[in-house]
Each structure stands twice: as structure tokens, then as C-alpha cells.
Amino acid sequence: MHDKDRNALDLFIDYQRAQNLAATTIRNRRSILTTFARRTGGLVDTDVFTLRRYIGRDDDVSPGTRRTERGALIAFYTFLHDEGLRADNPTTKLPVVRVPKGLPRPFTPEQIDAMLNSGAYAKTRAMILLGYYQGFRVSSIARVRGEDIDLAARTISTTVKGGKVRLLPLHDVIAELSKSMPPHGYWFPARDGSAGHVRPSSVTDLITKAKLRAGILDPRLTPHSLRHAFGTDLVEQGVDIRVVQELLVHEHLSTTQIYTQVSDRRKQDGIRTLAPREVPARSGRAAAKIAA
Incomplete structure (x- = not known):
């Protein structure tokens, strides 16, 4: 250059x-x-x-x-x-780049279990749990500290896109996990011994290796798919999409919709909420003419 x-x-x-x-x-x-x-x-x-x-x-x-x-x-x-x-x-x-609407690419529950049981080390398992149970991006996973956890208030603090700090509800699984993680400092300190945390790319590499060890070869499934699974499974359990938007810390609901796949069962349940009505077997026109 x-x-x-x-x-x-x-x-x-x-x-x-x-x-x-x-x-x-x-x-x-x-x-x-x-x-x-x-x-x-x-x-x-x-x-x-x-x-x-x-x-x-x-x-x-x-x-x-x-x-x-x-x-x-x-x-x-x-x-x-x-x-x-x-x-x-x-x-x-420069012309605008037209991008097709994205589709969610979540891990299934079985795939998440397979990654956790793939022989991954404790810290990698912790990363997978943070990705799924808190919906964290790899950048947020990398910088989790013991001080971010408030067990009394059941909250976890995280820095999201744009450097904004958000206080989110703490899932019980992560609350239990925190008891085995450092109460102070970074949960995933830099490997070179410096005072910082691991790079987000290192989180990506570790989760990807667990994915491959679990025999999951679909290239569309990435560590970010844990976040997709988080959003999708919340919707599947009937959580209002506005609540999901807040938990994913999305500014726009349209972004949340990309992260949330709606299952066929939910679609079937949804369409069945329309109550049936009695439909006459005949038009009734002939009877009306006779009566007239």
C-alpha cells in the first residue's frame, strides 16, 4: 500500500x-x-x-x-x-446492492446437545451455552466478565453493537454456569497472557471445531446460528416477538424476524385459531323464490 x-x-x-x-x-x-x-x-x-x-x-x-x-x-x-x-x-x-431477505439458520436442539457432548472443553461448552441461552454474538461472548453477572438480580450486563451496554435477564443455566467461572475478570482471558479477553474470532474457531466434531457439516450453520436458535426457540415457546426483539437487542423488528424461524406446528396451531363456522349445504335461492 x-x-x-x-x-x-x-x-x-x-x-x-x-x-x-x-x-x-x-x-x-x-x-x-x-x-x-x-x-x-x-x-x-x-x-x-x-x-x-x-x-x-x-x-x-x-x-x-x-x-x-x-x-x-x-x-x-x-x-x-x-x-x-x-x-x-x-x-x-454507487448503486444500491440488492440483498434477498435473509432466512434463519438455527441449530436444532439435537445439534446443540451434540456439540456440548462432542468432547469440547469446559470453556468451549460455556461459550456454546452463552450463545444459546443468552443469544450472545461471539463478540459479546468473548468479553463476558464475572462482574457482569448479578445473581441476586438475575441479570447479565453485556456490550452490544455500537458499544452500548445493556442489562439483560440471566438464564438459570448461565446462573449455574457462573458458579464454576471466574467471579472477577474475563471468563475467557486472552491466550497470550495479556490483560484482555480472547478475540471473537477465537470464539468462532472453538465453537466451529465443536460443531465439526459433532458431525455437523452444514456450512450455513455457524456460531451465530446459536443466536438464531435462541430467537427461534423463544418464538416456538410462544414468547411475544417484541420480547424476543428486546432479548436479542435489535433496534428493528424486521431484523428479529430474520432470526426467528416459525415451525410448521406453530403455523398449524395459528391457522386453527380461526373458529369453524356452519356453511349451508344449499344456496337457499329456490326456497326464497317459493316463499315469495
């Missing part, structure tokens, strides 16, 4: 940190921009045609990935334009 591009990227990272954006967001955007610069030969001085060609490349890229890349590029070039580091903003003419 050229010095000019590297300096601009460093300034953009400083700007995002000043915005208090999540470290995961900053890291992902940096990766996207670095890859773009490497593949196209430049970053700051690119044009809209190069941007369109890159986002629309025939490289087996999913629509969701294209949309994420577009968002990172828009944020970067808007920053350059606003800061006077570039006279124009080439992303203003």
Missing part, C-alpha cells in the same frame, strides 16, 4: 475510534479497505468505475458481503471528502 493510502487509512481509523465505533467494525472496515487497495492498486485516488467493478466482481461473493463492502467504502470516501482529503466522493454514484 502506498504511503498516501496508508496515512489516509490511519486517519480514518482514528476518526472511527473517536466515534466510539465497535472495534470489530473498525477492524472489518480496515480489512475491506486494505484488500480493495491491494487488488485495485490504490485507495485514495480510485474512481467510481473501479469501485463498481470491484463490488460487482464475478468472484462468488455473496450479496451480503457486497453490501458490507459497499458500506465500508462509502464510510471511507465520505470521510475523505468531508475532511478535504479528496475533492469529490466517488461513492455517491
